Amino acid sequence: MTTKDTIHQYFKQQQALYGNELYLSNEPDPLPGPESVKEGAETHGALDEFHQSICQCLECPLGACRTNFVFGVGDPNAELLLVGEAPGEQEDLRGEPFVGRAGKMLDDILKAIHKKRGDGVYIANVLKCRPPNNRDPLPSEVEKCEPYLLEQIRQIQPKLIVALGRVAGKTLLKMDVPLKEMRDKTHDYNGTPLRVTYHPAALLRNSNFKKPTWVDFQWIRDYLQNA
Ligand code: URA
Numbered sequence: 001m002t003t004k005d006t007i008h009q010y011f012k013q014q015q016a017l018y019g020n021e022l023y024l025s026n027e028p029d030p031l032p033g034p035e036s037v038k039e040g041a042e043t044h045g046a047l048d049e050f051h052q053s054i055c056q057c058l059e060c061p062l063g064a065c066r067t068n069f070v071f072g073v074g075d076p077n078a079e080l081l082l083v084g085e086a087p088g089e090q091e092d093l094r095g096e097p098f099v100g101r102a103g104k105m106l107d108d109i110l111k112a113i114h115k116k117r118g119d120g121v122y123i124a125n126v127l128k129c130r131p132p133n134n135r136d137p138l139p140s141e142v143e144k145c146e147p148y149l150l151e152q153i154r155q156i157q158p159k160l161i162v163a164l165g166r167v168a169g170k171t172l173l174k175m176d177v178p179l180k181e182m183r184d185k186t187h188d189y190n191g192t193p194l195r196v197t198y199h200p201a202a203l204l205r206n207s208n209f210k211k212p213t214w215v216d217f218q219w220i221r222d223y224l225q226n227a
Contacts, residue, residue, distance in 0.1 A: 044076045046076070046155055047076045047152070047155055047156070050151060050152070050155065051071040054069075054071075054128075054148055055069040055071065056069075057069065057128070057129075057144075057148075059144040059145075060129075060140060060141045060144045060145070062127065062129035062130065062131060062141060063129055065129075065130075065132065066087075066092055066129040066130055067092045067093055067095075067130075068087075068092055068093070068094065068095030069095070069128050069129060070087040070091050070092065070095055070096065070097055070125060070128050070129070070130075071095075071124070071128060072097060072122060072123060072124030072125070072152060073096050073097060073117060073118070073122070073123055073124075074117050074118050074121050074122035074123050075118055075119055075120055075121060075122055076122070076155070076156060077156065077157075078120055078121050078122035078156055078158050079120050079121075079158055079159040079160065079224055079227070080115065080120060080121045080122070080158055080159070080160055080162065080220065080224060081121075081122045081123075081124065081152075081153065081156060081158035081160070081161045081162070081192075082098075082106070082121065082122070082123045082124075082161075082162050082164055083123075083124055083125065083126060083149065083161060083162070083163050083164060083168050083172065084097060084098060084123070084124075084125045084126070084164045084165065084168055084199065085125060085126055085127065085136070085137060085164075085165060085167040085168045085171065085199075086125050086126060086127035086128075086129070086130060086131055086134075086137050087125055087127070087128070087129065087130040088100055088102075088130065088134055089130065089134070090103075091103075091125075091130065092129075092130035097123045097124060097125050098117075098123055098200070101201070101204055102199065102200040102201040102204060103200070105200035105201075105203055105204060106123075106164070106200040109200065109213065109214075109217055112214070112217065113217050113218070113220065113221040114221075115221075122152075122156055122158065124149060124152055125168075126142060126145060126146060126149060126168055126171050126172065127141055127142070127145045128145055128148060129145075136167050137167070137171060142171055146171075146172075150190065153189075153190070153192060158192060159192075159193070159223075159224060159227045160192070160193050160194070160195065160220065160223060160224060160227065161189055161192050161193070161194040161195075162194070162195050162196070162197060162216075162220060163182075163194060163195070163196045163197075164197065164198075164199045164200065165179070165196075165198065165199025165201075165202065166178065166179040166182070166196075166199075167199075168196075168199070169182045169196035170182070172189055172194065173187055173189070173194070173196070179196065179198065182196035183195075183196055183197060183212070183216065184216075193223075195216065195219070195220065197212075197213055197216035197217070197220075198212065198213045198216075
């Protein structure tokens with residue numbers, strides 16, 4: 001059941017109990033909410049709420065042609081945030097980032113550093129909707145969508161952001177340089193350290209990229225262990 005269905009069911013029950021009057025209380029909830037589980041950390045609740053508040057977005061033309069809004073997936077308290085450029089066809093159909101062949105490659109890389117999506121890792125894209133024919137994001141689309149990523153980062157508070165591929169790297173860092181020039185450096189993305197590595201799809205196209213990617217992920221593993 002989706003969050004929307006749950007909310008719908010809740011209001012149906014409220015209507016059955018109380019008719020068409022909506023009762024709202026100003027009193028704080030007497031029971032500790034999930035927020036109390038880890039002090040200062042956001043939970044799925046807040047991130048889900050944010051998701052629900054933006055998933056009907058039509059701020060740019062991509063909203064009109066999407067199948068699904070691809071918000072992101074993973075651990076709301078993740079120490080590692082992986083950011084791709086935009087959903088592809090499979091992601092648009094499933095509503096989840098990195099679910100195609102590149103996603104399987106990404107899961108394998110994460111496994112190699114003893115991590116997995118959902119456990120200490122969050123995966124998102126700069127754009128939440130698929131550009132036609134998987135073309136690169138346009139600056140006007142990034143301008144509308146990047147604030148959503150910024151809010152996700154504010155809520156998740158990752159220790160490290162890793163941009164997957166040149167397009168994600170150049171879009172976030174606002175520098176149009178080859179990937180090689182962005183790699184192997186720790187950048188600052190609005191106060192959070194950011195590294196850039198190869199896109200998993202590039203590894204599927206050219207296995208020469210596997211070795212430097214493995215070097216990058218070993219660095220990421222060690223950084224997180226010491227952070
Ligand atoms: N490529 C991306 O950059 N993001 C996805 O979600 C899938 C493929």
